[in-house]
Amino acid sequence: MRLGVLDIGSNTGHLLVVDAHGGAAPLPAYSYKQPLRLAEHLDESGAVTQTGIDLLTEFTAEALLVAEDKGCEEMLSFATSAVRDAVNSEEVLDHVLARTGEHIAVLSGEDEARLTFLAVRRWFGWSSGRLAVFDIGGGSLEIAGGTDERPDVAWSLPLGAARLARFFADRPDEAAIRRLRKEIRAEIARDAGHLLRAGTPHRAAATSKTFRSLGRICGAAPSADGQLVPRTLPLGALREWIPKLVAMSPEELAELPGVSANRTHQIVPGALVAEACMDIFDLSELEICPWALREGVILERLDSFSVTD
Known part of the structure; x- marks a missing residue:
């Protein structure tokens, strides 16, 4: 099957499209990424700024279109430490969900x-x-x-x-x-x-x-x-x-x-x-x-x- 893996990292947003099935190594089919630098879009309170939220939302919407064009059957979307540690992480992810329809899970460390x-x-x-x-x-x-x-x-x-x-x-x-x-x-x-x-x-x-x-x-x-x-x-x-x-x-x-x-x-x-x-x-x-x-x-x-x- 063809999977889309949406990785919202502290530096980069990265969509990796892979052809995968049990018993075989995942085979990369396409890669789409943008520098988000969310770890640097934090205010003094530790909240992701509106600029960071907008960048993340825009990238997620674009990545979903790319995944659709590439024929992905399923999306695995997750965020790591920049979102995980932000004091407004729920607000950030709720905004992305409302604007794009994509639920991004937060991985623990x-x-x-x-x-x-x-x-x-x-x-x-x-x-x-x-x-x-x-x-x-x-x-x-x-x-x-x-x-x-x-x-x-x-x-x-x-x-x-x-x-x-x-x-x-x-x-x-x-x-x-x-x-x-x-x-x-x-x-x-x-x-x-x-x-x-x-x-x-x-x-x-x-x-x-x-x-x-x-x-x-x-x-x-x-x-x-x-x-x-x-x-x-x-x-x-x-x-x-x-x-x-x-x-x-x-x-x-x-x-x-x-x-x-x-x-x-x-x-x-x-x-x-x-x-x-x-x-x-x-x-x-x-x-x-x-x-x-x-x-x-x-x-x-x-x-x-x-x-x-």
Whole structure:
């Protein structure tokens, strides 16, 4: 069947059209996305601004038309941390429903981590043994680990690259870098024992645009080489790059491989979060997984078909 997956993230609204059936990998058929930057369309009270609401509503209406044109039989629509954490989340989603007729579900941070873990487990398979997964989104960082398809531990932290970028100057001084670095590491370390007490993972993986961009900067193969090419983000290379990234202007950052112009302000905060994850969990590198939350949502839906059948 053909499914439409509408992912309202903190950075981007993304409709992924896939051809899917049980026992097969979801096959992308079409992709439609727009930069919404909802994590940056928040007022001082933590509410999504009217501008953000209008952008989301307009994108949802457009995505529904695209899905209809592409022959989608079903829509799976969900929102993550920017909407989840907004003080007016119900008002935002009620507005979208009234204007478009589409109900967008809000995923909890734990569910976001769990579904991403499922996607990574299916991608790498059972031979990965004890698996640890890290996902830096726009609004939050998800961490999960375990030996099965459902993680033993899964949690979410307010350490998304876009969220942190709101409080971070384009050319931060050494004191600002150190202060942010300290805050990030304290937040991650607070619950690190959830994952560490099970022992060193046999495989550690990362998903998301931020990790992919950092991997590309550190020498990973370009996306044009295809999904099946192994890609890693080595801690040593990332540490060498962070001072260079801090010193670069937004224009210079935009010229780096894998970095889009509308995300240049997120690269340094994202790099500090990635470095902290590897350092605190004693990982020399992370393997970049091309599957993430959207694929996890699709796979869970396909699993529900098989149970029903």
